[in-house]
Amino acid sequence: MRALRLLTLLVPAFAFAGEVVTLPGGRFAPLFGLDVGQSAFPVGTFRLDVRPVSRAEFAAFLEGNPAWRKGKAPKTLVDERYLATFTPAKHPAGPVTQVSYFAARAYCAAKGGRLPSTLEWEYAAAADETRRDASREADFAQRILDWYGQPNREGDLEQPGSPRNVYGLEALHGLVWEWTDDFNAVFVSGDNRQDGDTNPKFMCGSGATGSARREDYAAFMRYALRSSLTPRSTLPRLGFRCAYEVNP
Amino acid sequence: MRALLLWCCLLAPLAHAQDDAKNVLALDTTWRTEQGEPLKLSALKGRWYVLTFVYTSCAGTCPLTTRKLKRLEQVLAQAGKPLDLVVVSLDPAHDTPEALVAYRKRYQLEEAKRWRVLVGDDAQVRTLTMLLEFKYTKNPESGVILHDNTVFLVGPEGTVKTTMSSLDQPLEAFVAAVPSARK
Numbered sequence: 001m002r003a004l005r006l007l008t009l010l011v012p013a014f015a016f017a018g019e020v021v022t023l024p025g026g027r028f029a030p031l032f033g034l035d036v037g038q039s040a041f042p043v044g045t046f047r048l049d050v051r052p053v054s055r056a057e058f059a060a061f062l063e064g065n066p067a068w069r070k071g072k073a074p075k076t077l078v079d080e081r082y083l084a085t086f087t088p089a090k091h092p093a094g095p096v097t098q099v100s101y102f103a104a105r106a107y108c109a110a111k112g113g114r115l116p117s118t119l120e121w122e123y124a125a126a127a128d129e130t131r132r133d134a135s136r137e138a139d140f141a142q143r144i145l146d147w148y149g150q151p152n153r154e155g156d157l158e159q160p161g162s163p164r165n166v167y168g169l170e171a172l173h174g175l176v177w178e179w180t181d182d183f184n185a186v187f188v189s190g191d192n193r194q195d196g197d198t199n200p201k202f203m204c205g206s207g208a209t210g211s212a213r214r215e216d217y218a219a220f221m222r223y224a225l226r227s228s229l230t231p232r233s234t235l236p237r238l239g240f241r242c243a244y245e246v247n248p
Numbered sequence: 249m250r251a252l253l254l255w256c257c258l259l260a261p262l263a264h265a266q267d268d269a270k271n272v273l274a275l276d277t278t279w280r281t282e283q284g285e286p287l288k289l290s291a292l293k294g295r296w297y298v299l300t301f302v303y304t305s306c307a308g309t310c311p312l313t314t315r316k317l318k319r320l321e322q323v324l325a326q327a328g329k330p331l332d333l334v335v336v337s338l339d340p341a342h343d344t345p346e347a348l349v350a351y352r353k354r355y356q357l358e359e360a361k362r363w364r365v366l367v368g369d370d371a372q373v374r375t376l377t378m379l380l381e382f383k384y385t386k387n388p389e390s391g392v393i394l395h396d397n398t399v400f401l402v403g404p405e406g407t408v409k410t411t412m413s414s415l416d417q418p419l420e421a422f423v424a425a426v427p428s429a430r431k
Contacts, residue, residue, distance in 0.1 A: 033385060033387070035387060035390065035392070038387075038389065038390075041387075041388050041389065042388055042389065074271075074274050075269065076269055076270070076271045076274035076379070077274055077379075101378060102375075102378075102379075105375070114371070119388070181374060182374065182385060184378070184381070184383050185383050185384060185385035186383075186385065187383065187385070187394050230381060231378040231379065231381070232269060
């Protein structure tokens with residue numbers, strides 16, 4: 001903990017402030033959730049951190065919120081791996097990981113923000129460097145899948161930053177998975193022979209082909225990852241960034 | 249996808265067992281009662297109670313849930329195990345005091361003293377439902393809320409003792425999980 005306090009003293013004040021951009025509202029078709037007859041959902045204007053919350057930023061948060069330190073956080077709100085390998089002094093600019101949903105939410109609330117909704121996150125992450133919605137573009141989808149297809153490499157998390165997308169956001173893909181406020185709120189069934197439900201929409205391949213954008217397999221993988229989490233979960237490659245209202 | 253199937257097929261059924269990790273007392277938030285009075289769930293510490301979520305304009309499964317809760321209340325009373333029932337609104341923006349009065353009237357709950365309908369804000373509802381792993385999502389255009397139909401039995405220390413579906417599960421196991429001698 002001494003190292004953490006020392007780091008907090010050394011990290012410039014702006015490190016906790018973070019860089020934020022405003023995303024204009026629009027309409028977006030998420031992979032799941034649209035009703036019959038709906039082609040897209042409205043997304044309001046919101047603000048989002050440019051990059052995932054860093055270890056240094058989270059260390060500063062822990063300094064002011066000791067109840068969230070490793071060993072202090074309630075076991076109802078974090079699992080046993082919470083901050084297990086948290087070493088902010090080693091790679092302070094890298095994204096903090098092994099943080100539960102509840103801890104991520106507490107951090108964002110302390111900054112006057114919140115976690116982005118899944119719709120907002122997917123809306124932001126559909127953009128590439130030049131297009132607001134590149135999610136159906138084969139080249140963009142392949143770049144994301146290339147990252148998903150690679151095994152984790154030690155050292156990746158030391159190198160934050162990536163080309164900014166059209167909104168000015170970095171590293172929505174290629175660095176870590178990210179929490180969303182309603183990460184588990186998608187009603188995707190498993191193989192419904194086990195579920196006792198005869199809706200063919202969810203049967204085997206229909207679970208994928210029945211989605212709004214079945215060519216966006218990368219999004220399908222993100223929904224699958226989110227559905228495997230509980231709010232207490234912590235993973236070595238799971239971080240978060242915060243969203244903010246335009247007029248709080 | 250493998251993780252999704254693992255969760256759906258292997259891990260989800262475990263949620264029916266007693267789950268000490270789900271302790272509502274970890275959240276020290278204040279709800280609003282139908283009378284507009286503040287209430288913290290910590291005020292129910294030391295008591296057994298039933299907890300679930302509905303919204304009053306719900307035309308889908310909520311009416312079935314409410315009827316099931318009425319039946320549950322009767323069965324618990326007949327078994328000598330009367331309990332309070334706490335219903336939390338999933339739609340705070342629209343579940344006004346007037347809407348809650350109409351809800352009670354619609355289901356003949358005007359005299360149901362053991363029922364408490366609580367309203368918070370969206371963040372509160374999301375936090376509590378996350379803690380209990382009760383899923384819901386609101387269609388931003390139609391306002392329709394898709395949601396789970398889980399009913400929770402909360403023990404005196406705030407942990408979930410058992411659950412049941414409000415749709416297709418019989419009451420017996422849920423009622424049996426309530427001890428006869430209790431506060």
